[in-house]
Amino acid sequence: MLTSFLGVLFDGLAYGMLLFLISVGLSVTLGLMNFINLAHGAFGMLGGYVCVMALQNWGLPFFVMLPAVFLTSALAGLVLERVLYRYLYRRSHLDQVLATIGLTFMSIAAATYFFGPLQQPLQVPKFLSGQVSVLGVDLNIYRGFLLAVGVALTIVLTLALERTRFGASVRASVDKPRVAEGLGIRVGLVFQITFAVGCGLAGLGGALGVQVLGLDPAFPLKFIVYFLLVVAVGGTSSLKGPLYAALLLGVIDVAGKYYVPQIGAFIIYAMMIVLLVIRPHGLVSRQ
Amino acid sequence: MFKRLVEILAVSAACVAAFPAAAQEPLKIGMVLEMSGGFADFGMQMMNGARAYMKVHGDTVAGRKVQLIVKDTTGVPDVAKRVAQELVTNDKVDFLAGFGLTPSALAVASLATEAKKPMIVMNAATSIITTRSPYIARVSFTLPQVTAPLATWALRNGITRAYTLVADYGPGIDAETQFKKTFTASGGQIVGDVRTPMRNPEFAPFLQRIKDARPQAVFVFLPAGEQAVGFMKGFAERELDKAGIKLIATGDVTEDGVIEAMGDAPLGVVTTQHYSVAHDSAQNRIFLKAYAEVSGSSQRANFMAVGAWDGMAAIYEVARRLNGAIDGDKAMEILKGMKIDSPRGPVTIDPATRDPIETIYVRRVERLKDGKLYNVEFDQFTNVKDPTR
Numbered sequence: 308m309l310t311s312f313l314g315v316l317f318d319g320l321a322y323g324m325l326l327f328l329i330s331v332g333l334s335v336t337l338g339l340m341n342f343i344n345l346a347h348g349a350f351g352m353l354g355g356y357v358c359v360m361a362l363q364n365w366g367l368p369f370f371v372m373l374p375a376v377f378l379t380s381a382l383a384g385l386v387l388e389r390v391l392y393r394y395l396y397r398r399s400h401l402d403q404v405l406a407t408i409g410l411t412f413m414s415i416a417a418a419t420y421f422f423g424p425l426q427q428p429l430q431v432p433k434f435l436s437g438q439v440s441v442l443g444v445d446l447n448i449y450r451g452f453l454l455a456v457g458v459a460l461t462i463v464l465t466l467a468l469e470r471t472r473f474g475a476s477v478r479a480s481v482d483k484p485r486v487a488e489g490l491g492i493r494v495g496l497v498f499q500i501t502f503a504v505g506c507g508l509a510g511l512g513g514a515l516g517v518q519v520l521g522l523d524p525a526f527p528l529k530f531i532v533y534f535l536l537v538v539a540v541g542g543t544s545s546l547k548g549p550l551y552a553a554l555l556l557g558v559i560d561v562a563g564k565y566y567v568p569q570i571g572a573f574i575i576y577a578m579m580i581v582l583l584v585i586r587p588h589g590l591v592s593r594q
Numbered sequence: 595m596f597k598r599l600v601e602i603l604a605v606s607a608a609c610v611a612a613f614p615a616a617a618q619e620p621l622k623i624g625m626v627l628e629m630s631g632g633f634a635d636f637g638m639q640m641m642n643g644a645r646a647y648m649k650v651h652g653d654t655v656a657g658r659k660v661q662l663i664v665k666d667t668t669g670v671p672d673v674a675k676r677v678a679q680e681l682v683t684n685d686k687v688d689f690l691a692g693f694g695l696t697p698s699a700l701a702v703a704s705l706a707t708e709a710k711k712p713m714i715v716m717n718a719a720t721s722i723i724t725t726r727s728p729y730i731a732r733v734s735f736t737l738p739q740v741t742a743p744l745a746t747w748a749l750r751n752g753i754t755r756a757y758t759l760v761a762d763y764g765p766g767i768d769a770e771t772q773f774k775k776t777f778t779a780s781g782g783q784i785v786g787d788v789r790t791p792m793r794n795p796e797f798a799p800f801l802q803r804i805k806d807a808r809p810q811a812v813f814v815f816l817p818a819g820e821q822a823v824g825f826m827k828g829f830a831e832r833e834l835d836k837a838g839i840k841l842i843a844t845g846d847v848t849e850d851g852v853i854e855a856m857g858d859a860p861l862g863v864v865t866t867q868h869y870s871v872a873h874d875s876a877q878n879r880i881f882l883k884a885y886a887e888v889s890g891s892s893q894r895a896n897f898m899a900v901g902a903w904d905g906m907a908a909i910y911e912v913a914r915r916l917n918g919a920i921d922g923d924k925a926m927e928i929l930k931g932m933k934i935d936s937p938r939g940p941v942t943i944d945p946a947t948r949d950p951i952e953t954i955y956v957r958r959v960e961r962l963k964d965g966k967l968y969n970v971e972f973d974q975f976t977n978v979k980d981p982t983r
Contacts, residue, residue: 311806318798318799322798419634423893424638425635425819426820426823426852436831438832445833520824521823524634525631560796561798565799568789568790569789571791571799572793
């Protein structure tokens, strides 16, 4: 009884961490830049394909691929920011939604054209697959790895935003762009880098998620609900909000499916409604 | 200007006079397929299967040129109905065909009755489909038809305690019901069941539940593709095989087109179905060669492509017997009892139900000499009908 509960808790936390990993990029662009990028999943998908293709064709080690995936997606974000996104910063949210959802559909069509509609195979390294038994609880190694990556990433991002000069520039540029500009902060450049980092994180999340979520051209639309869920429930004012939201939703989703499988798939949505009624501005909101 | 118009009219009139209209009107086949969205692979398989048939058997039958008109349902039943309507009223097709998914087929059934168009179901496998219109004939299979032999095989091979996991929609419920019925009728025991949602990226909690119940085997039906891949990965990751739980499934789970995406996970899994690319027959070799040429990709054909190939065979046969003049009622009379020499082996369309009677093979996933995974047939049940009808 207790061991099965611990197993469910572990799986739930790992699943929640995965939700956080694929959503954190969105909370960077949405929360920090107040820009609604519904094409977030397209960058996640790009990361996934880059990772799968490189592993298949060149046999590069998985760990080398992860930073490479981050950089590729960030670069793609940088290019798109210059040619498309920066013209949308000052437009209404509706314009942003329409433009980026269009981009999402284009990315789906492009992925189908280049890679076909099929699921892509991904073999994670041997030492990351399988299970270990800890105190009678079977723990999945890859899920443990996801948890570790999530924790590390949260620490790095929090430190970067709150303790570095660049983080301060980002916050200043978001809150009062004109004053920041006056103080000599290059707001355009700051946004450009922030956006690229958001896209890079999306790609990284996509690549890490392939093993659990699968990868096909429908990826950006299939998981858009989860990105938005995490960011909406968590709130966009800090990284902590989406992290707590993702972990909570992950545990509830897994526990629901394990203990009451008849209605398990709906529990995550019911929970979202409850949380949004209690805290309409998100779990962690700006005062 | 006026002179030019007269010229055009004269030329057109000459064309009409020179060729009798009836003989030249193309034989139009309206293909209602999932060409985009999560099931886009279904549509590709079936379109290429049909094109492969035309490549081998020519694109003219009974003096009429065969024209495939492909419409995309995007996997949504309402869209399937709309495009089928367009095919009937605008394109004036002679046959409706395709249908990868049950909901699409059900949505179009009433239209087939109203328009008296023969509707050839090339894949969708819920039992009830053919009861929804007298103009439907199915050349593929039904889920109870492949599930009942699997339950029998399991009992014969010492499996008496089983858990069932199926996708929560028509075919899944068909499969679950039939498995339980056949399995318990001969003394087997079902220790638990679970129906998984159609949009379900995460199998882990369901798998853990099964693992904790410790059955001898778990019976699985999931639609081919994404869900099957996700499940197989989870099954291996969670080491259910090492916990002594056997995986038995309908062939959808280890479908030929996606099996390579599963790594080593499916090795040794036992499934039942009507077709495997590893089936050894002359017809199958012809089919596979033509499919590879038409599709132009390295992706393998699967049972859906075979369904489309056989559906085209049925349509060609009807056209020949009616000398190219297609009439809904006459076509259905010919389809009832029709025998098709399929790449999977002989198939007869049951005159009573308009569903196929065919051999169901028991297969095991093995890695063959070319280094690829195949469903290798090692046992069979001949002349299997849908047991629910």
